[in-house]
Amino acid sequence: MTDTLIVLALLAVAACATGAVLTPDPARQAVVLSVLGLSLALLFTVLQAPDVALSQLGVGTAVTPLLILLTVRKVRRSPRRGGDQEPGA
Amino acid sequence: MGPPPPTVALPGTAQLPLAVALPGTAQLLPLAVAVPLLGAVLLVVAGRWLPRPARDALTMVCAAAELACLALLWARTDDGRAVSWMGGWGPPGGSPAHGSQSVGIVLVADRLGIGMALLVTVLTVAVLAYSWRYFDEPVGEHGGVFPALLLLFAAGMCGFALTGDLFDAFVFFELMGAVAYALTGYRIEDPRPLHGALAFGIVNSLAAYGSLLGIGLLYARTGQLGLAQLGQALDTRPPDLLVVCGFVLVLAGPLVKAAAAPFHFWLPDAHAVAPSPVCMLLSGVMVELGVYGTARIYWVAFAGPGGVPAHAFRDTVLVLGAVTALTGAVMCWQQRHLKRMLAFSTIGHIGLFLVGVALLTPEGLVGTAVYVAGHAGVKAALFGLCGLLLDQYGSVDEHGLHGRARELALPGALFAVGGLALAGLPPFGTGLGKSLAEEAGGRYLPGLLPALFVVVSAVTGGAVLRAWLRVFRGAGPTPGDRPGEPETSGEGEEPEVHSPSRRLPAPLTAVPAALLLGALVIGAAPSVGRQLAQAARLFTDRVGYLAAAYQGPVPPAPQPVPASDWTVSGALLGLLSAALAVALALLAVHFVHRGPGAALNRRLVLPLRRLHSGLVGDYVTWLAVGLAALLVAFVAQR
Amino acid sequence: MSVFPYLVAGWVLLAGIYGLATSRDLIQSVGCLAVAQSSTYVLLLAVGYRRGATAPVFADLPVGAPVVDPVVQALALTDVVVGATVTALLLALVIQLRKRHGTVDPERLTGLRG
């Protein structure tokens, strides 16, 4: 059973990581990265590393995506390249 | 259960009578890291209130304390090693038999490691003196941040040089990396520094993560993180693919830091654009620490029977070094952006250092050590002089500055001397190092390796002399632009200081002069070479390192102390490369349009220049290609 | 199963490298760098795992119970901090770069070449 859980968590991590690098738009990537952070935290928990999982929750799901989002917002709001919205939105 | 018996590590060396007042040898090691850290904190806290002179003085005091600490350490270690277990977590019971049973981090300093740390600190002091009146630094809230970052940089580099633990080395690697990215992007008003800093940051971080993966693999195999413990544990079974894979991955970080081709692309981008005082540190010592790290990791952990075979390391790194040296030299010759030219010349010399290390002999190592020390002085002086040009004319473009710096007599003379010293003119340290390394290389590949040394140092020195002739002497016609070719011009730089009409500040000339003098002393004073020769012998003594890290009695080093004196052939070769450099420079300046090499240029040089595209994606690709090539090379020679 | 976790770590690293090499947006590059870094966590913690063991926290555990390797966890913890701060620094550089260059597309940054 524990092995099944570990395999599931590993698959989630691999899927999210692959999805994150294949997402060219940074705002969308930020969403995927936050899910990647969650999957990593899950993996760490099933690997019996709650300490690392906790910091991953803080960093991976909150701080890093927030920083990326703030950067995206700053970059998109700068006036020198007006009207540059998220493609497909 | 009670607390374990205190396992306080005591130094293996005799205590001087002074030791009552001064910290013990083992205590000096962590102090060398803690002093600049504390200094940085002080500066950040006090910097917002202190006026600039007080801040500069405080910075100097911290750097001087660090210097004193390391000098004391150098004096105390003599022909031995200082060992310090952090937190007192040494081998249980302090017994060497349990050396592999410790849980802590060990700092191990021999004179090469201390020497690197000393070099870091001396250059930091020089940089602080240089930037005394250099920047218009931000005031108020951000006051003191620049010197604080410099001190943190020094702490990171010293920690990396002194640590005897692989993961700890990674941490300090990242510390110097993070500070270096910030310092490179320091001039935010100019777009190019930010571009260069970003390429630097991404490529270096990626390589560091590669290193960490390697550390993970090696930990899984051995259950150790200390270099000595790791080496001993690896020796318990024959090497396999895992060891090769771990070795190459671990080396990714140091080799990228050392800018070995094809991991070097970030370096010219970063060094061309970083503030000149920062370039002095980056080119003078940080890049060399990559070579140092490579050598240390190989020697302690992988030189045993369970590691990587010596012939594999020697041949692979020799090729790597030669490719790096040639790439650096060719690209250096092509530059008109003076700082970028110096950056490529650093790559050329790094290639030579790698060749010297790859010989795996104390002779090659002492040559490299002297060369590194001399090169640090010369290269830092040249970057300082470029900063002076930037300060006075707002440009570092060889073509744009043509003849404009005629009135700067003393800086001009220093620049010329720097070029000659870079080419290996005796009796500069660069010349002595080159001669020693040539001799050691000649014993392995007669003719070929000495020729490599002569050619690379002549071309890089020649490029500097060419720039000197044009910028400071106004010689020859002004070269035209080369349309359609990839090129970085040095014009339109945001000046680093915003009062260009002022008088030339004295430190901008005095510091380069002092640095050149230092490079001269390294070559001319025989005691420097002799001490480094002893240090090199100690460095190559793996058994001794392991014993010292385990706090056991250290057997005397088996090899004899390598020679470290000038030889006639070495001096002649130094003169030859200096003469070649002068000839190349004169040819380039006066016969600029009549080159027979136009076809060669189009076929070979232009594609090479195109590869330096400034694209992070390309650089990452080359990083992967380089790693794959190293893997193939080491697997094939297993 | 005996090597699958290690292979996932390798896969994540290669995915990160691929993302970095093909990225057309520097913010996205920094995200890819974070992905590449997560491979190190996966490898370290996989190395430290021990079947049938639990977390090395003895507050609610009898002394002597089998636990997984605490050292790699400490290393991974250090690594997480390092990664987050370096990401922040790189993103700060991207912001300034955008201000000065007007673009975050690496292909349009042509100031440094040759």
Added chain:
Amino acid sequence: MSRRVRLLLLAGAGLVIAVVFAAGCAELPPFGSPDHPYGERAVAAALARHTANVVSSVNFDQRAFDTLGEESILFASVLGTVIVLRPARDEDRQEPEPARVLPSTRLFGALLLPVTLLTGGYLVAHGQLSPGGGFQGGVVLATGLHLAYVAADYLALRQVRPLAVLDVADALAAGAFSVLGLVGLVAGAAFLSNTLPLGTFNTLSSGGLVPVINAVVGVEVASGVIVLLAQFLDQAVEVVDR
């Protein structure tokens, strides 16, 4: 280098790396193997020092020097970010407008803010007993503070965030770590040695130096991350080109 060439090179290199890495992994001890010599030693050492959370013991006692380096990286990155994002000569600050927020969001944020701060404090305080510690708690504290931004707006956040104080706190905490190391030297032991009384196993004050370093790290991480996020928020919300 064209995109095609780059991809081809990358594919080739990736293939080689993948093959060698996989072959190397095959030589590793199989996943989940019971053999962890360093881990065993670390567990014994932590128990001997009365620290229930062995990871905290490794981070703050046995390998505290790593953590010193790590905190310096944090400190340096915060400094670097502050200096890179410092206001340039051609930029202005613009007072942000109050934002419109759903009433449910506002209420939720106001409720959650104290809960988050409490949770963060709890995580820091229990670092040597249960999973968590200075780093994790610090991040939660810092993120929690930004709930004020989510729930109300930037103006509200600025009122609960004494940035200058946090700036200094970050630096002082970084310095305190080194000073704690020096305490060992002054006491005649090694750098960063655990010279404090070890206390009773499984209580808040057990572990000697561990809870102290833990608290210092908590302060540094919390203030550092807040300053870091503040820089980015400033950029995203306040700073405009002139």
Added chain:
Amino acid sequence: MRHQIALALLTAGTAALVLAGLAVLRLPPPFLRLHALSLASTLGAPLVVLALAVQTGPGRGAVKLLVIGSLLAVGGTVTTMAVGRTTVRRERPGLLRGNQR
């Protein structure tokens, strides 16, 4: 007996959460997906938490679980509303003309 109740609650909660997951996956219209979200946070998660609390029995542990459960329910509801608002703005800008900028 307590264990049986816990298992029953667990089964129900898990079923609700899985149903929500499948619904999010299978329902193409974005607004219907939001219903699935609220199913997860207001029914699935609290049921599972309740199961755990029943299994733990009265005491501090159960209180902590219930606190977490209520946080989940409240947080899930609030975020669902916020996600809903964003979805509306992006997909049907006309619906919320008053809030448009």
Added chain:
Amino acid sequence: MNAWLLAAAALLVGTIGPAIAVALHGPSHRRLVGADLAGTGMPVVFLLLAQGYSRTSYQDLALILAVLAPAGTLVFTRFLAGERG
């Protein structure tokens, strides 16, 4: 093998899996639905794991996530809505 771990595995397949799948496709606000679902489902998984491994201290993970995940989602909705402030 116990019921709690079994339920956790079921949630991973039935809830987290679809959440990841949704988070990997479409424009940001649709991905957000997946992220939100993962943010709701994952704390439950953590609680189940804590019970299944008989380690109550793992519950802190769920607590932290229950506090942080809504904050993260709210930040996303705020920025993706394209409003200022």
